[in-house]
Amino acid sequence: MRSAALILTLVATVLGASVVPPSSWSYPYPWPVQYYNFTSQRSNLSMAYMDVSAANTTYASNKTIVLLHGKNFCGATWEDTARRLSTHGFRVIVADQIGFCKSSKPPSYQFSLQQLAYNTHALLESLSIKQTYVLGHSMGGMLATRFALMYPEITSHLILTNPLGLEDWKALGVPWRNLDLLYADELVTNYTSLRKYQQATYYVNTWKPEYDVWVNMLVSLYQLPGENTTFAWNMAEATDMVLTQPIAYEFGLIKSKTLLLIGAKDNTAIGKAWSPPEVQAKLGNYALLGKETVAKIPNADLVEFDGLGHSPQVQDSEKYHQALFDWLDRSS
Numbered sequence: 001m002r003s004a005a006l007i008l009t010l011v012a013t014v015l016g017a018s019v020v021p022p023s024s025w026s027y028p029y030p031w032p033v034q035y036y037n038f039t040s041q042r043s044n045l046s047m048a049y050m051d052v053s054a055a056n057t058t059y060a061s062n063k064t065i066v067l068l069h070g071k072n073f074c075g076a077t078w079e080d081t082a083r084r085l086s087t088h089g090f091r092v093i094v095a096d097q098i099g100f101c102k103s104s105k106p107p108s109y110q111f112s113l114q115q116l117a118y119n120t121h122a123l124l125e126s127l128s129i130k131q132t133y134v135l136g137h138s139m140g141g142m143l144a145t146r147f148a149l150m151y152p153e154i155t156s157h158l159i160l161t162n163p164l165g166l167e168d169w170k171a172l173g174v175p176w177r178n179l180d181l182l183y184a185d186e187l188v189t190n191y192t193s194l195r196k197y198q199q200a201t202y203y204v205n206t207w208k209p210e211y212d213v214w215v216n217m218l219v220s221l222y223q224l225p226g227e228n229t230t231f232a233w234n235m236a237e238a239t240d241m242v243l244t245q246p247i248a249y250e251f252g253l254i255k256s257k258t259l260l261l262i263g264a265k266d267n268t269a270i271g272k273a274w275s276p277p278e279v280q281a282k283l284g285n286y287a288l289l290g291k292e293t294v295a296k297i298p299n300a301d302l303v304e305f306d307g308l309g310h311s312p313q314v315q316d317s318e319k320y321h322q323a324l325f326d327w328l329d330r331s332s
């Protein structure tokens, strides 16, 4: 299977075209993984996704929800949420973005939120999905916002969980960091650095053994033979993307019914690590950012979790999903 993909790649290279096969990453996913194959930026790419049907037919609403993962996450991270949504009558589409997880990792790709939104929309078109809820976390929340802005007619509901992009970090003083330096940062990423970062931003300086699952999942991507350096490059490109492509000025243009689910102890801000202390002090105050953002969006509700950080769905699954389903039931 892998050698067949390799031969295909070699043949395509000789012909001047490029095929980037799906990732060889064998991490187990909770539902069958399918691939949407498409041509983008002169490469033939595969986008991995899971299509989970509604498990509760008595409650089947024929509603679809798309789940968008963050930069340090994969489709698999959504298992708990996807299972609950399926039981609640939703068809759940969980995609891995290009560059991430089980999808193709192109050695050269112009990452933009628009491109990733476009790819996701094309996947939904291939599945004949005409209307959907979109739920995004972290970078996936920033992407979900861009998706809702580009495709208002398909996005009936938008749900953002600790999204990136609630502020424009560069306008607040974060210096630009070139891709080669971002790549060097990614190359030295390991268990120690990931855990340190996640403990401080996702889990309010606490640690539980079950959080290790998601650190080890990422470590296996950073160590993936044959793909580790391309993955690191794609992650550097993703960091550049979120830093240089703000959405903070466009929340007023959102047409979808919107829910903000905010762990108020989150302090995530891209570029904080390489900013001077006086800039650092201004960034990533989610206790304020949630309130500021909900006021900008025409039809939005805010639920704040006072004691939770960047990943409320992991840190307190029951509380998070209670709030999510309360809103889904009220706003259908």
Ligand SMILES: *[C@@H]1O[C@H](CO)[C@@H](O)[C@H](O)[C@H]1NC(C)=O
Residues within 6 Å of the ligand: 012, 015, 017, 018, 019, 038, 039, 043, 044
């Ligand atoms: C890439 O995909 C297109 C269809 O989208 C196909 O026509 C072309 O042959 C593919 N290229 C290679 C090198 O496989």
Ligand SMILES: *[C@@H]1O[C@H](CO)[C@@H](O)[C@H](O)[C@H]1NC(C)=O
Residues within 6 Å of the ligand: 005, 020, 021, 022, 035, 036, 037, 046
């Ligand atoms: C997508 O492309 C991969 C190889 O790149 C192939 O293994 C798979 O069968 C294709 N899937 C579909 C649905 O065409």
Ligand SMILES: *[C@@H]1O[C@H](CO)[C@@H](O)[C@H](O)[C@H]1NC(C)=O
Residues within 6 Å of the ligand: 056, 058, 059, 087, 088
């Ligand atoms: C299906 O959904 C209904 C309504 O929410 C609920 O009462 C029932 O327990 C659910 N069934 C299963 C098997 O989850």
Ligand SMILES: *[C@@H]1O[C@H](CO)[C@@H](O)[C@H](O)[C@H]1NC(C)=O
Residues within 6 Å of the ligand: 060, 061, 062
């Ligand atoms: C869901 O779709 C099926 C087939 O398209 C249809 O028969 C059914 O009535 C729909 N159910 C609801 C609740 O809209």
Ligand SMILES: *[C@@H]1O[C@H](CO)[C@@H](O)[C@H](O)[C@H]1NC(C)=O
Residues within 6 Å of the ligand: 188, 190, 191, 192, 193
């Ligand atoms: C991660 O890298 C740092 C140095 O960059 C090193 O001190 C640490 O031991 C490494 N951790 C693991 C688990 O490899």
Ligand SMILES: *[C@@H]1O[C@H](CO)[C@@H](O)[C@H](O)[C@H]1NC(C)=O
Residues within 6 Å of the ligand: 187, 222, 223, 224, 225, 226, 227, 228, 229
């Ligand atoms: C990437 O993986 C290769 C093995 O495929 C290994 O030789 C190399 O040291 C790894 N590079 C990094 C930066 O982890």
